[in-house]
Amino acid sequence: MSSRNPVERVSSPSISLLPVIEQEQGIAQIPAPQTSLVGRDREITTIHALLNPAGGAGVRLLTLTGPGGVGKTRLALHVAAALDRADTFPDGIAFVPLAALLDPDLVLPEISRALRLRESPDEPVRDRLFRSLACRRVLLILDNFEQVVDAAPCVTDLLVACPRLTVLVTSRQALPISAQHRFPVPPLALPPQSDPASPLSVAELAAIEAVDLFAGRAAASDPSFTLTPAIAPVVAEICRRLDGLPLAIELAAARCRLLSPAALLARLEHRLPLLSGGSLDLPARHRTLRATIAWSYNLLDPDEQSSFRELSVCTGGIALDCVERGLSAAPSALDAVASLIDKSLIQRMEQADGADTGPxxxxxxxxxxxxxxxxxxxxxTAIVRRTHAQTFLALAEEASAYLTGSQKDVWLNRLAREQDNLRAALSWAVESGEVEMAARLAAALWPFWRQRFHVAEGRGWLTRVLQPGDRIAPGLRAKALVGAGTLAWVEQDYEAARARFAEALTLARAVDDAAATGQALLALGRLAADRGNQPGARSAFDAALSLFQQRTDEAGIANSLHGLALVAHNEGDGDLSAALFDDALRHWRELGRPWGLSCCIHGHLGDIARAQGDIERATALYRESLILNHDHGHTENLSWLLIGLAAGAMHDRNGTLAARLLGAAGFLREALDAPLRPGGRADYESLIPTVRAHLGDGAFASAFAAGRALSTEDAVAEALAPDPEPARLPSATCATAPNPHHLSRREIEVLELLVAGQANQEIADTLFISVPTVKVHVRNVLAKLGVPTRSAAAALAYQQGLV
Structure with missing residues (x-):
């Protein structure tokens, strides 16, 4: 880097030269970092392009923001050195350190000193700067601007008066002016969470920025340090625990003089005491991580400090509306969050699932x-933890009202995003003896645990909550007991489930809680049916049905009818079972809820058809149910339906497909850590030897293994692929119309609506199915009719009298 004299370097006649006496010597040299910069290729390229006047971006005020220790100054110096080598700013690059300043009025004099302009008692420093820089192409780097942000208007004035000037600012807080282009400096790239099935190699881990930085700094501290297959995953976890923050990684790596990476990782539960002892040539604020963060914290006003402390209890992130629910005591939650973002103490998260659910x-x-x-x-701590727990209790109870309706997936996803906060709230309530709050949380959350297969975790929480002699209200305890019993039932711990359900029923009846009584009866009915006690199951479902009918509870009625239909099927009465399922289906449709449709009914009707020997109808029904379950995220049911479709494939002598579907079904259940229900397990275990005998051991093993390797999406797609001779369903519609193309009943319904000119959303609304399901049916209809478009399908249907 040069210490060029602007007078000597400027030769263009269009530039007005300052008298030599105004400048003592060339602009001060850019500080030379003592260590190399690791990574940051994307950031360097972007910043270089923004600052390069020839690149077209034309950014004249660029502010690098980010938390302390993220590497803003180091990045600015690296970019400045590259610009200097390229002679991008022929009149010089000036580095202006502002960390020692507390008075905004001293910023302009500090810039003057960095430019080495001679003082003049007859001319204010502001005017002298304007005159000196008016026609010069200079880059000013204003480092650590956060504690003198009130001087930001002076920067604006400089840019207005000096049209060829460019300013690069580093600050933990964005400048409160509109002219800036803000560039948030992110932490270093981190390794992904380790996958035991396919771990990254040492070379792959070493190429990741955070790991590369740790390895380099650790080797500088301890020359014997090297990444090995045993050490590299430990270093990767250290970097993840340190958020990819360069300063934290460097301070941790320096500890390798005394601690092995494994010992270092074990001490990272409390990071701040460990991350100290930085080099003495570093600024004092960078010698310990605590000092770096304290520097930012001390720049906050009292209200901002209070909001910062309140939000620190949140783990795994926080939604804005949770802050607005009362988590922050600030008059405006939005303003509090915005201020902390501006000061780089919190960051906006990108939604991993792409959901648009608010900030x-x-x-x-x-x-x-x-x-x-x-x-x-x-x-x-105590009052803020209580507020946090109350905030997430309110969220959990609000969500519980939607977990069986059309908004189910939205709320399940929301609870999943807040799972760390919900766990923290539960933990605080249990440990603080807030038994009523803990029970309310657990009672609200057990359907989430059930549907997202956090079954073991949910049972653990409910066991901690439901201690003998607790002071929980009987109705609330009954709801929590139903949840505990249901999770035990999912894991086929039937004795534990029976005890929980029986206690829930006793408590609910004692306090005349009809809703809890009905839920306990439904749970006891399901349990009895699974254990082969069909008379006991019918008795429980009949009692539940009577209770729900008295209360005109449509969802309860539908669930009771569904249970009675299962009992009839288990007893071999297919006609009664089908009639009861149709009745349940009518109630679900009246409610406008797709859950009952997708979860059970078409698949169970397929079981009935299969038991009656109508394999074509069974296959069509299984496929219908598979589509619905997949659309609505009921992954648990996919295995049962794949087994039914494997039976259909075997009936058609397609043993390879049957083996692949059986392999996929078994793997899906293992992945969920949820065993098959007794009926499904018996079906699965009886099919495997039949398919193996048909294919032979070698061919069966190969196809079964290939099925286990299928993703859920691929398994569903394979199961839905059209047959060479597609199944045909008898129905009121197709009984009176020709069906030479062997369309299923649902495909004929879809074709009728296509002829009527309905769009996908209209068809979905009419048939109570999802738009993706409609698309699958339309695709199959076009394939079976052999036409390329919807209009061609409608024309052919009219010509052939198909509808």
Missing amino acids: RFVMLETIREFGLEQLELHGE
Whole structure:
């Protein structure tokens, strides 16, 4: 880097030269970093392009923002050096350190000193700067601007007065002016969570920025350090625990003089005491991580500090509306969050699932630990933890009302995003003796645990909550007991389930809680049916049906009818079972809820058809149910339906397909850690030897293994692929119309609506199915009719009298 004199370098006659006496010597040299920059290729390229006047971006005020220790200054110096080598700013690059300043009025004099302009008692420093820089192409780097942000208007004035000037600012807080282009500096790239099935190699881990930085700094501290297959995964986890924050990684790596990576990782539960002892040539604020964060915290006003402490209890991120529910005591939650984002103490999160569910924010764990320390120092831990628990109790109870309706998936996803906060709320309630709050949380959350297969975790929480002699209200305890029994039933722990359900029924009846009584009766009916006690199951379902009919509870009626239909099927009365399923289906449709449709009915009707020997109808019904279950995220039911479709494939002598579907069905259940229900397990275990005998051991093993390797999407697609001779369903529609193309009953319904000119959404609304399901049916209809378009299908249907 040069210390060129602007007078000597400028030769263009269009530039007005300052008298030599105004400048003591060339602009001060850019500081030379003592260590190499690791990674940051994307950031370097982007910033270089933004600052390069010849590149077309024309950004004249660029602010690098980010938390302390993320590497803003280091990145700015690296880019500046590259620009200097390229002679992008022929009149010089000036580095202006502002960390020692507290008075905004001193910023312009500090810039003047960096430019080495001579002082003049007859001319204010502002005017002298304007005159000096008016026609020069100079880059000013204003480092650590966060504590003198009130001087931001001076930067604007400089840019207006000096049209060829460019300013690069580093700051933990964005400048409060509109002219800036903000560039948030992210932490270093982190390794993904380890997958035991396909772990990354040492070379792959070493190529990741955070790991590369740790390895380099650790080797500088301990020359014997090297990444090995045993050490590399440990280093990767250290980097993840440190949020990819360069300063934290460097401080941790320096500890390798004394600690092995494994010992270092074990001590990272409390990061801040460990991450100290930085080099003495570093600024004091960068010698410990705590000092770095404290620097930012001390720049906040009292209200901002309070909001920061309150939000530090949140783990795994926080949605804005949860802050607005009362988690922050600030007058405006939005303003509080915006201020902390501007000061780089929290960050906006991108939704991993792409959901548009409103803003969500996260605090780096290293910063969050400091916030929790401050919360304790201010004596606020208990009250803020209580507020946090109350906030997420309200969310859980609100969500529970939607977990069986059309908004089910939206709320399940929301609870999944807040799972860490819900766990923290439950933990605090249990440990603080808030038994009523803990029971309300668990009673609200058990359907989420059930549907998202956090079954073992849910049973653990409910066991902690439902202690003998607790002070939980009987109705609430009954609801929690139904949840505990249901999760035990999912794991086929039938004795535990029976005890929980029986206690729930006794408590619910004692306090005349009809809703809880009905739920307990339904649960006892399902349990009895699974254990082969069909008379006991019918008695429970009949009692539940009577109770729900008295209350005009349509969902309860539908569930009771569904249970009675299963009992009839288990007893071999297919006609009664089908009639009861049709009745349940009518209630679900009246409610406008697809859950009952997708979860059970078409698949169970397929079981009935198969038991009656109508394999074609059974296959069509299984496929219909498979589509619906897949659309609505009921992964648990896919295995049962794949087994039914494997039976259909075997009936058609397609042993390879049958083996692949059986392999996929078994793997899906293993992945969910949820065993098949007794009926499905018996079906599965009886089919396997039949298919093996048909194919032979070698061919069966190969096809079965290939099925286990299928993704859920691929398994469903394979099961839905059209047959060479497609199944045909008898129905009121197709009984009076020709069906030479062997369309299923549902495909004929879809074709009728296509002829009527309905769009996909209209068809979905009419048939109570999802748009993706409609698309599958339309695709199959076009394939069976051999036509390319919907209009061609409608024309052919009219010509052939298909509808």
